[in-house]
Structure formats: structure tokens, C-alpha cells
Amino acid sequence: MKKAFTTTHDSNRAIGKKFGVSHTMVAKRATADGWQRPPKDESGKATAPRPIKAAEARQDRFVAEYLVDLNGTQAYLRAVPGTPERTAQTMANRLLKRVEVQAAIAAGRQRTAERLGLTREKVMAEYARLAFFDMRSAYHPNGALKMPHEMDMETASAIVGYETVELPGAGKDALPLLARKVKWGDRKAALDSIMKAQGWNKSDVGTPENPLVLLLGDMKGRALPVVPDGREAGE
Numbered sequence: 518m519k520k521a522f523t524t525t526h527d528s529n530r531a532i533g534k535k536f537g538v539s540h541t542m543v544a545k546r547a548t549a550d551g552w553q554r555p556p557k558d559e560s561g562k563a564t565a566p567r568p569i570k571a572a573e574a575r576q577d578r579f580v581a582e583y584l585v586d587l588n589g590t591q592a593y594l595r596a597v598p599g600t601p602e603r604t605a606q607t608m609a610n611r612l613l614k615r616v617e618v619q620a621a622i623a624a625g626r627q628r629t630a631e632r633l634g635l636t637r638e639k640v641m642a643e644y645a646r647l648a649f650f651d652m653r654s655a656y657h658p659n660g661a662l663k664m665p666h667e668m669d670m671e672t673a674s675a676i677v678g679y680e681t682v683e684l685p686g687a688g689k690d691a692l693p694l695l696a697r698k699v700k701w702g703d704r705k706a707a708l709d710s711i712m713k714a715q716g717w718n719k720s721d722v723g724t725p726e727n728p729l730v731l732l733l734g735d736m737k738g739r740a741l742p743v744v745p746d747g748r749e750a751g752e
Contacts, residue, residue, distance in 0.1 A: 518543065522552045579612055580621045589613055641714060643674065647707035650675035662697050675702050
């Protein structure tokens with residue numbers, strides 16, 4: 518009865534007759550539960566709610582899947598099972614060029630950042646810990662590796678693996694030896710990420726902010742010019 522009242526402009530009497538109640542009962546129920554009639558267009562005719570198109574639903578599923586791993590082809594394959602991989606790649610490329618899809622992806626990323634408390638500065642700080650970590654801080658003055666609880670935050674953040682291995686002793690009755698192994702974070706990868714985030718990658722070689730440009734500028738004028746006979750200037 519609620520659906521008939523809120524999606525059509527049938528009279529209360531017609532709705533009551535259909536459900537075997539009086540028109541007064543229909544009116545009382547609508548008032549008590551807050552039912553609203555659907556809007557009318559300019560001609561006075563009822564306008565039914567616009568159904569969600571299959572394409573829009575597929576697009577929404579694609580955005581949700583894309584935010585999982587940022588792989589367009591795989592996202593489309595998961596959103597539309599049974600699609601050939603080549604077709605999925607083509608469709609994903611088309612969807613990723615749409616303004617509304619880009620906006621939905623940006624909104625999804627923003628929601629994730631807000632939920633996890635992520636900021637650009639926080640991520641860059643973690644990259645910096647990996648890139649500029651001094652491994653000497655992980656050891657005692659006598660050269661022994663510190664236990665995890667002895668390390669400060671900067672040191673612990675730069676270690677991605679810590680393992681204790683038991684080795685047999687040197688003699689028959691010797692106690693086993695404990696060896697601790699650590700795996701450091703990838704410094705080059707962290708530096709590359711910082712360079713990319715700051716716009717200092719190869720595509721920006723010509724910009725004055727690029728450290729390579731600064732270095733070349735510093736060297737410019739200090740190199741000796743080449744003279745025709747192959748000797749360096751000043752000889």
C-alpha cells in the first residue's frame with residue numbers, strides 16, 4: 518500500500534479498494550507514517566523515480582574495484598565478470614578518461630585518507646625515515662644488534678623484517694646460538710618516491726626545482742672549456 522501511495526497518483530479510494538481497506542484508512546496510514554506522493558511534472562503528470570541505468574551501476578562497481586588495487590583492467594574484470602581481458606583493458610581506459618569517474622575515484626581516495634588519518638606530509642615523513650635512516654642507530658656501541666624494544670621510532674620504522682634464527686653450538690654439549698637478522702627498507706625506492714612526489718623525476722628535468730638542474734647549475738662555469746688541439750684551457 519505504501520508503494521502505491523508514494524509512487525502513483527491513484528486516489529485514496531482506488532488504493533483502498535485495491536488493498537481491501539477504506540480510503541479513510543489509507544489517508545490515516547499515510548499521515549501517521551509520513552508517506553509522500555511523488556512529484557508531478559509541468560503537465561501535472563506524476564514523474565516516476567529515474568531508474569539507475571545498468572551502465573551507471575557498472576561504472577560504480579568499476580570505481581569501487583579500481584580503488585582496491587588501482588589496476589583498471591583487473592577492476593573491470595571484477596566489476597563485469599566474463600569480459601575478455603582485451604575488452605576489459607579497452608573499457609577501463611575509456612572509463613578512466615571520464616570526468617565523473619575521475620571525480621568518483623578522487624572522492625573515494627579522500628574518504629580513505631580521512632578514515633585512516635592520512636596526509637601527504639605524514640606519508641612523506643615515512644618515506645624520509647626510510648631514505649635517510651642511519652643504520653648505526655640499530656646497534657649498541659659494542660656492535661651488537663639492538664632488540665626491537667630498544668630501538669627508537671626512527672630506527673624501527675626503517676626495518677621491514679626482523680628474525681631470530683637458532684643455530685647449533687660449536688661443540689657437542691654447547692648451547693645453541695641465536696642469530697638475529699634484519700631486513701632494511703628499500704632506500705632507493707623511498708628516494709624515488711620522494712622525487713616523484715615532489716615533481717623531481719625525469720619528466721621535470723628542465724625545471725629549476727629539480728636537484729639535477731641545481732647540481733648542473735652549480736657545476737656550470739667551473740668545467741674547463743675544450744680547446745681545438747685537445748689540450749685543456751690554461752695549459
